[in-house]
Amino acid sequence: QQQVKQSPQSLIVQKGGISIINCAYENTAFDYFPWYQQFPGKGPALLIAIRPDVSEKKEGRFTISFNKSAKQFSLHIMDSQPGDSATYFCAASLGTNAGKSTFGDGTTLTVKP
């Protein structure tokens, strides 16, 4: 049973455009929702994270939107740049199980110049 479903699997965006990646979760007890960015040959690295007590968090060009009632959250990348080309993973975890995160399957983002 996949507890975190991520879409789309791949995404191509023009430079300057908006990239949107969506995730849906099933376990309503999840209380921490990070997004990770991964470049080829490297491990995933934390990009931005949100807790369910807020509906939106913004850090620079990256925004997480969170909809608790729909059990969905999304990553928006504004003014997408070729350097943003990477694989993005959403994840969800329980505070009582520190670090035992459940990951989405990943989205490969390509930003064309």
Place this chain on the structure above:
Amino acid sequence: DAGITQSPRHKVTETGTPVTLRCHQTENHRYMYWYRQDPGHGLRLIHYSYGVKDTDKGEVSDGYSVSRSKTEDFLLTLESATSSQTSVYFCAISTGPGNSPLHFGNGTRLTVT
């Protein structure tokens, strides 16, 4: 990289042989994890540790064992490697407890022939 070193970075081994992957951290964190990454499957938790000699199974633990005799080292052993264990293996630490992001090493690419 949060002071995480994985070794080896690449390994090719034959079916049926035992393999040990090493994760070494320099920052004395309690929480350590082994994930595997496969195309279309995101990252899946194999085993985790909350301290020296305190380990437990994740969602895909069959065929794997772990040991943690020192805070800084977390070893993953494939008891008898199979082709289905061909994957990229990531070690991660969490600064936990509670909800904290994962910090990943750069992975070990294992090929079982």
